[in-house]
Amino acid sequence: MDTSTTQILRYTAFTADPSGGNPAGVVLDAAELDDDAMLTVAADLGYSETAFVTARDERRRRFTVRYFSPLAEVDFCGHATVATAVALAERLGAGPLVFDTAVGEVPVDTATDTGEATRATLTSVPTTSRPAGAAELDATLTALGWHPTDLDPALPPRVAFGGVHHLVLAAKTRERLADLDYDFDALGAHMRRAGWATLQLVWRESPDLFHARDPFPVGGVVEDPATGAAAAALGGYLRDLGLVAEPTVVTVRQGEDMGRPSTLTVALDPDDARVRVSGHAVPFPS
Known part of the structure; x- marks a missing residue:
């Protein structure tokens, strides 16, 4: 056509x-x-x-x-x-x-x-999450070149859904998140087998501020500068871990390490499986 x-x-x-x-x-x-x-x-x-x-x-x-x-x-x-x-x-x-x-x-x-x-402001479909399996976590860390000690033990790896599936991995330090140099083919093949859209790699600066990076090899893209579906999944992840006791707004900063800074606002309610993700958009010169 x-x-x-x-x-x-x-x-x-x-x-x-x-x-x-x-x-x-x-x-x-x-x-x-x-x-x-x-x-x-x-x-x-x-x-x-x-x-x-x-x-x-x-x-x-x-x-x-x-x-x-x-x-x-x-x-x-x-x-x-x-x-x-x-x-x-x-x-x-x-x-x-x-x-x-x-x-x-x-x-x-x-x-x-x-x-x-x-x-x-989009309202996601109901979010869910589950603990990541040992084998799928090991394969992911190998493709990323990360070690288990690079992860934040307070935020365990989980596969989260907010319209599509994402593996949420929390880095222990901002430096670990900033140093992203992964095996594109190996990670893409593993993610296709697992059925994940992106990895939601995050570092928690404070309870209501996260920094994120999202590899997207299954779409032929090294990294997303902003990922709304992953932000919704992250909101469900935080709710499922019991980290949200009342209606809360979390800010996700993404794209900073790519030179395309993005701000995603994530509104959560512990009594609602849906997550609200908001942000601006403007025309982009071709």
Whole structure:
């Protein structure tokens, strides 16, 4: 299918500065595109994900959205959801939206901050997590070049779900997190076998401030500058560990070591399995 006339928008999410955040492609009218065409567009762009609106009901502000990395379709993507919601809000007006995705219904609220860019807040599907198995943890550490002593014993490894699955590993020091030089092929093969979208590598600066890095070899990308789905999974992880006793807002700083700083705001409630992830998005020069 010829995609030369497809209108592709470029936004960067979880930042109000075009030089930061995670770039995403957005196609607001993809009703006529088949799977191969969407994959071609995503591969040509080369961003970690591109979102495609394949059906729309503007009166109800409800949209069907699919996500593609350069290598394959992805069930859910947080930063492309924020980018798409902001693109729609700029054209339809701020307010609530609903996205129908492969993992279920994802409500997204949009608002324009005074003097700032448009902000989008997605509500994840119910989150879950489980302890990481010894074999899957060993294979991950080997591919990363990490040692078990590099991990924070207060934050145990768990596989967390917030739309897609992520292995959450907490580094003991900021220096360990900053020194990321992993075996791309080995980690990608292991993650495909495990069914993980990214690794959520974090360092906890304080109870409400985390720094994160997210390798994404299964999508053909070395690292994501901002990962909304992983932030939702991290929120569920913190709740499941009993670290959230009351409604709490956690900030995740990501992309700093890549030169594309991103800020993700994660709202948690110990009585709600869903997690709310918010951030700005702005057009990204091509």
